[in-house]
Amino acid sequence: MSETALYLAIQDVAAQYPQRRSAVLPALRLAQEAHGGWLPAEAFRAVADALELTPAYCKSVASFYDMFQLAPVGTHMIEVCTNISCALVGAQATLEAFESELGIRAGETTPDGAFTLRTIECLGGCGWGTVVSCDHRYKQHVKPADVPALIEELRHAEH
Amino acid sequence: MPSTEFEQIVLAGADDHDLTKLSEYEKVGGYQSLRKALGMERQAVLDELITASVRGRGGAGFPSGRKASFVPKPEQTTKPIYLTINADESEPGTFKDREIMARVPHRLIEGALITAYTIGSNAVFIYIRGEYLTEYEIVKAALDEARDRGLVGANIAGSSWNCTIVLHRGAGAYICGEETALLESLEGKRGQPRSKPPFPAIAGLYAAPTLINNVETIATVPAVIARGGAWYATLGVENANGTRVFSLSGNVVNGGNYELPLGTSLREVIYDIGGGIPNGRTLKAIIPGGSSTPILRADQIDTALDYDSVAAGGSMLGSGGIIAIDDRACMVQVALRVASFYQHESCGKCTPCREGTRWLVSLITKIEAGQGSNADLDLLVDVCGRIMGRSLCPLGDAAAMPISSYVERFREEFQAHIDQGCCPYGDQSSLDGILGPVQQAARMHRQLAVIA
Ligand SMILES: Cc1cc2nc3c(=O)[nH]c(=O)nc-3n(C[C@H](O)[C@H](O)[C@H](O)COP(=O)(O)O)c2cc1C
Ligand code: SF4
Ligand code: FES
Numbered sequence: 001m002s003e004t005a006l007y008l009a010i011q012d013v014a015a016q017y018p019q020r021r022s023a024v025l026p027a028l029r030l031a032q033e034a035h036g037g038w039l040p041a042e043a044f045r046a047v048a049d050a051l052e053l054t055p056a057y058c059k060s061v062a063s064f065y066d067m068f069q070l071a072p073v074g075t076h077m078i079e080v081c082t083n084i085s086c087a088l089v090g091a092q093a094t095l096e097a098f099e100s101e102l103g104i105r106a107g108e109t110t111p112d113g114a115f116t117l118r119t120i121e122c123l124g125g126c127g128w129g130t131v132v133s134c135d136h137r138y139k140q141h142v143k144p145a146d147v148p149a150l151i152e153e154l155r156h157a158e159h
Numbered sequence: 160m161p162s163t164e165f166e167q168i169v170l171a172g173a174d175d176h177d178l179t180k181l182s183e184y185e186k187v188g189g190y191q192s193l194r195k196a197l198g199m200e201r202q203a204v205l206d207e208l209i210t211a212s213v214r215g216r217g218g219a220g221f222p223s224g225r226k227a228s229f230v231p232k233p234e235q236t237t238k239p240i241y242l243t244i245n246a247d248e249s250e251p252g253t254f255k256d257r258e259i260m261a262r263v264p265h266r267l268i269e270g271a272l273i274t275a276y277t278i279g280s281n282a283v284f285i286y287i288r289g290e291y292l293t294e295y296e297i298v299k300a301a302l303d304e305a306r307d308r309g310l311v312g313a314n315i316a317g318s319s320w321n322c323t324i325v326l327h328r329g330a331g332a333y334i335c336g337e338e339t340a341l342l343e344s345l346e347g348k349r350g351q352p353r354s355k356p357p358f359p360a361i362a363g364l365y366a367a368p369t370l371i372n373n374v375e376t377i378a379t380v381p382a383v384i385a386r387g388g389a390w391y392a393t394l395g396v397e398n399a400n401g402t403r404v405f406s407l408s409g410n411v412v413n414g415g416n417y418e419l420p421l422g423t424s425l426r427e428v429i430y431d432i433g434g435g436i437p438n439g440r441t442l443k444a445i446i447p448g449g450s451s452t453p454i455l456r457a458d459q460i461d462t463a464l465d466y467d468s469v470a471a472g473g474s475m476l477g478s479g480g481i482i483a484i485d486d487r488a489c490m491v492q493v494a495l496r497v498a499s500f501y502q503h504e505s506c507g508k509c510t511p512c513r514e515g516t517r518w519l520v521s522l523i524t525k526i527e528a529g530q531g532s533n534a535d536l537d538l539l540v541d542v543c544g545r546i547m548g549r550s551l552c553p554l555g556d557a558a559a560m561p562i563s564s565y566v567e568r569f570r571e572e573f574q575a576h577i578d579q580g581c582c583p584y585g586d587q588s589s590l591d592g593i594l595g596p597v598q599q600a601a602r603m604h605r606q607l608a609v610i611a
Binding site: 016017018019021022023024025026028029051060061064065066067068082083084085087088089090091092095105106107108118119120121122123124125126127128129133136137138 | 239248249250251252253254256257282288289290291292293325327328329330331332333344345346347348349350351365406407408409410414415416446450480482484485488493496497500503504506589590591592593594595596599600602603
């Protein structure tokens with residue numbers, strides 16, 4: 001997405017709200033998508049400019065929310081819920097299967113930049129644990145044995 | 160799948176029809192309640208809601224009709240009136256609103272429109288949690304369909320009434336489910352709670368009168384209007400009218416969402432519907448209403464799921480998220496996992512919660528590792544007391560209440576860690592080594608410090 005397209009997309013979203021500042025979250029999301037999944041300095045400048053705010057303000061808002069990335073991330077994001085219900089049915093074993101299959105630890109990105117793996121708090125699928133969010137699509141009942149196939153699936157997914 | 164022995168209200172028809180489609184929803188009477196309401200005086204609709212006395216399904220359980228009556232009438236205010244729907248569902252153990260949005264999105268939209276009409280609002284905001292991408296797409300598609308059919312926007316259903324609905328996505332912050340934090344977030348700010356009063360009904364979104372309701376609360380409204388508040392009030396038990404969509408998870412055979420009358424017992428939910436505890440294990444404890452509610456011991460299995468009975472058992476009905484815990488779980492590890500969540504989600508605005516949640520985690524970590532003393536256990540209970548009732552918003556209580564209940568009801572397990580100098584489960588607890596985002600960050604920082 002070009003800078004101009006991003007600017008126009010943010011204007012579209014902002015028009016939905018009685019006050020334009022309400023569009024900060026959607027605007028940050030658009031900017032993050034336009035910048036490879038994270039928010040570099042120019043992304044904050046773009047959002048600030050489109051909504052007549054300051055970059056520092058936009059960054060302070062972004063830093064409050066877990067879904068905004070302040071540092072580069074892999075092409076694919078794998079988030080394993082380890083909250084209580086998933087933990088009770090074996091989330092830790094599932095997480096460790098991802099760690100060994102990808103050769104990284106939770107919180108890291110593979111050297112080729114393909115995958116970021118992290119733990120996440122309850123995703124709202126607790127009855128069907130372990131829940132794993134792969135590029136923001138939920139996989140439920142994920143067991144360690146399912147992990148290699150899930151990674152293959154992501155490798156071949158378009159992004 | 161949900162039991163069919165009871166009449167479903169919120170999820171009605173979803174087993175036999177694809178209610179994400181407007182045409183299918185209309186086959187089960189969809190949008191008839193909206194048309195009926197639009198032909199009634201606002202006050203008459205409000206009276207039905209008050210008679211039904213649906214207690215808020217978001218957790219606090221405040222009667223929704225009465226809450227709607229606190230919003231000033233359009234003629235009493237110069238400001239616009241807003242309806243905000245709380246679809247931020249993030250309380251661990253709770254996943255009912257996600258199912259409602261995924262399976263009956265039009266019922267949510269219809270309920271939102273009727274409620275907006277009732278309070279004289281022309282603008283609805285649905286704040287949906289950011290992680291719910293698939294559900295966002297489903298609700299958005301339903302909204303587009305409803306808009307195309309003249310059910311949202313201008314001259315709704317041929318009337319002279321206008322109402323817009325904006326679907327607003329959150330971005331990953333549990334605290335934004337707290338109503339004033341939600342409003343801050345919706346205004347484009349960090350999601351930090353406001354002090355009350357003023358209450359949102361008087362000064363909410365953009366300082367204008369705002370009604371905030373949970374997804375499930377709103378999804379009951381079409382049935383109340385179709386069949387009357389008095390009919391609805393006959394469902395469930397006294398002081399707990401109607402049905403609830405209970406979320407069942409943890410060590411149970413059939414996890415999932417089940418819409419059941421209030422007053423159903425925990426035993427019926429966990430054993431009759433949920434199929435009991437898997438692998439021949441024994442039930443040890445139950446969290447009855449999401450991870451912020453105090454824990455119950457297995458011998459409280461006959462507690463009825465209504466507000467008063469659960470309160471009499473020393474807990475709360477909360478969000479209706481029931482978590483079954485079997486005998487493999489170390490209770491100190493359960494405490495640690497729950498405390499870690501609230502530390503991660505504390506917004507940091509007030510001292511008791513910001514400092515207290517960190518203290519809880521570090522004390523429980525120490526005790527779990529077998530390095531704690533009796534003084535640490537006393538301090539843990541003391542810290543809970545210093546958070547409770549002293550925090551700016553209820554998140555502080557939500558963090559402290561469960562922890563003090565684990566110590567109170569499973570003190571022998573905490574004591575065993577102290578006396579034996581290790582976890583009595585060895586590495587055999589079902590939660591052994593569990594890594595939450597808080598521990599993940601701490602571990603990375605330690606690694607970096609070693610490299611540096
Ligand atoms: C920390 C915290 C988190 C909350 N999260 C939610 C939530 O995710 N969804 C929800 O409906 N209510 C949540 N609530 C309750 C809301 O503040 C509010 O009471 C509710 O949305 C009102 O709707 P109701 O009256 O229909 O229940 C939360 C409260 C607190 C203190
Ligand atoms: S209690 Fe916690 S979440 Fe609530 S305002 Fe205080 S610090 Fe923020
Ligand atoms: S605990 Fe994992 S989805 Fe809720």
